[in-house]
Amino acid sequence: MTTPPHLDHEALEQGYLDGLATEETLGAFLDQAKLAPWSQAQRVLPLRYIPRPEKYVALLPLTGLILEGKSGRGPGGFPLVSDDRLGSLSVVQQIRNLMQNEHAAAVVLWIDSRGGSASASEAIASALAELARTRPVVAYMNGVAASGGYYIATPAHWIVAQPGTITGSIGVIAAKAINTDMLRKLRFNAFDFQRGANADFFAPNSPFNEAQRQRMRQIIERSYDQFLGRVAASRGKAPEELEPLAGGRVWTGALAAEHHLVDELGGLEAALRKARALANLPDDTPFGIIRGKGKPLAPQLAEQANPAAQWRYLQHNLAQLLDGRAQMIMPFVVD
Numbered sequence: 001m002t003t004p005p006h007l008d009h010e011a012l013e014q015g016y017l018d019g020l021a022t023e024e025t026l027g028a029f030l031d032q033a034k035l036a037p038w039s040q041a042q043r044v045l046p047l048r049y050i051p052r053p054e055k056y057v058a059l060l061p062l063t064g065l066i067l068e069g070k071s072g073r074g075p076g077g078f079p080l081v082s083d084d085r086l087g088s089l090s091v092v093q094q095i096r097n098l099m100q101n102e103h104a105a106a107v108v109l110w111i112d113s114r115g116g117s118a119s120a121s122e123a124i125a126s127a128l129a130e131l132a133r134t135r136p137v138v139a140y141m142n143g144v145a146a147s148g149g150y151y152i153a154t155p156a157h158w159i160v161a162q163p164g165t166i167t168g169s170i171g172v173i174a175a176k177a178i179n180t181d182m183l184r185k186l187r188f189n190a191f192d193f194q195r196g197a198n199a200d201f202f203a204p205n206s207p208f209n210e211a212q213r214q215r216m217r218q219i220i221e222r223s224y225d226q227f228l229g230r231v232a233a234s235r236g237k238a239p240e241e242l243e244p245l246a247g248g249r250v251w252t253g254a255l256a257a258e259h260h261l262v263d264e265l266g267g268l269e270a271a272l273r274k275a276r277a278l279a280n281l282p283d284d285t286p287f288g289i290i291r292g293k294g295k296p297l298a299p300q301l302a303e304q305a306n307p308a309a310q311w312r313y314l315q316h317n318l319a320q321l322l323d324g325r326a327q328m329i330m331p332f333v334v335d
Helices: 008-013 088-099 118-132 180-185 210-235 239-245 253-258 268-278 297-304 307-321
Strands: 056-063 065-067 085-087 104-113 115-117 137-146 158-161 166-168 250-252 287-289 327-329
Touching (some): 065 307, 065 327, 085 088, 085 118, 088 118, 115 118, 115 307, 118 210, 118 327, 137 268, 158 253, 166 253, 210 239, 250 253
Parallel strands (some): 056 287, 065 115, 137 158
Antiparallel strands (some): 115 327, 166 250
């Protein structure tokens, strides 16, 4: 209770954890499966895809702000926080479903994201790495594929970008919003009762002290090293070679190709062509767009017309971006 938040390997070494695993490798730790009642299981199953009679290329859209939880449509109007939400829970379910789809002979990732949560980006990248072990995966970078948006492209066997794509931004940041002055102006009085020197580490009414700030730097550096490691493995380079290209530096697709951060310049058709070639499919093999399990039209329209629902959406995004945790995000908007 008195020590700072632990990194995964530190918690394992100190006995707080019994092991480290991603959701994809968790099966090795589990006992024999027991069937849940169908009424319970049906609510959590991902959307089933209708099997196609022939092989095809699956096109998986990965667009919006990368956050933990479920994906959602943003209300628009506010830079960054009102973007569509690319939820790691929703995306990982889609990827697992694709892994069971024998007709999807190859996968093209349509990426349009400036990044977001480091943990959510890692969850998506880990699932995509498992998918890439089963079939060819090609990443296509549309307008923006920066920071976490670039991170989730690293498991692909081939990366295609447009010359004007905004990419790179290989870096990690963190921010914690402090609401003490705002509460004082609103005449709210907040009193904290805590036990442990770092119980308030992520509390919004408590700025970091020097020890906590130093610990936050260590967490960011660890996430940054992990980012560099993924890119290095993807591009066949040593992390030290990538340092001049990283550090949050932003590149156009054309410059990224010169620095070998992407493999090819082109559009979606170039990505589809490469996916077909890697999977030994005919040139006229069709592609199918993988869509998530959306809400019915009536609730969608009701939310769009409800300012309170839009405010809750913005609050949710802000809470994840400004809670002090590591973010792989390009923190500005390019018009």
